[in-house]
Amino acid sequence: MTLLDRLPTKVRLHRIELINDCHCVFCNAQLETREHLFLQCPMAEQLWNSVFFHSGLQFTITSWDDFFVWASSTWKGKSLLTSIMKLALNALIYFLWEERNKRIFKGCSRNVQELFLAIKDVVRFQLRDRKINRNDIANSSLCKHWDISCS
Numbered sequence: 001m002t003l004l005d006r007l008p009t010k011v012r013l014h015r016i017e018l019i020n021d022c023h024c025v026f027c028n029a030q031l032e033t034r035e036h037l038f039l040q041c042p043m044a045e046q047l048w049n050s051v052f053f054h055s056g057l058q059f060t061i062t063s064w065d066d067f068f069v070w071a072s073s074t075w076k077g078k079s080l081l082t083s084i085m086k087l088a089l090n091a092l093i094y095f096l097w098e099e100r101n102k103r104i105f106k107g108c109s110r111n112v113q114e115l116f117l118a119i120k121d122v123v124r125f126q127l128r129d130r131k132i133n134r135n136d137i138a139n140s141s142l143c144k145h146w147d148i149s150c151s
């Protein structure tokens, strides 16, 4: 059981009769389940694709179960890639949920590019003081793609 299992998605609120409209605020085409909102919605998918692409990886995850299997087998140690992926995917989930709430309760919205830039800012800010071995080609490429400054 993770925190995400308890999120009050529209489908869950509908189940307890708090709301009638269960559609996703991003695409308005599918029901807003956790799986849809954070993974399968085109909005989420584009963000995941961008995060993976900027890290030189290909996004192939289609379910939370897949995601946790993948994360627990690859997120080991303290490599720059692992740190970036952890920060970026935490930020992705945070900003998607924040964006969903802003659209529902405040009526304002940001597009995918703006959300991705917000994720990028978090990654860059969190890694600003990290000592990075830039002789490592993989690290230097990650710094370039994520705009992490050289120090």
Ligand SMILES: [Zn+2]
Pocket: 024, 025, 026, 027, 028, 029, 030, 036, 037, 040, 041, 042, 043
């Ligand atoms: Zn959607």
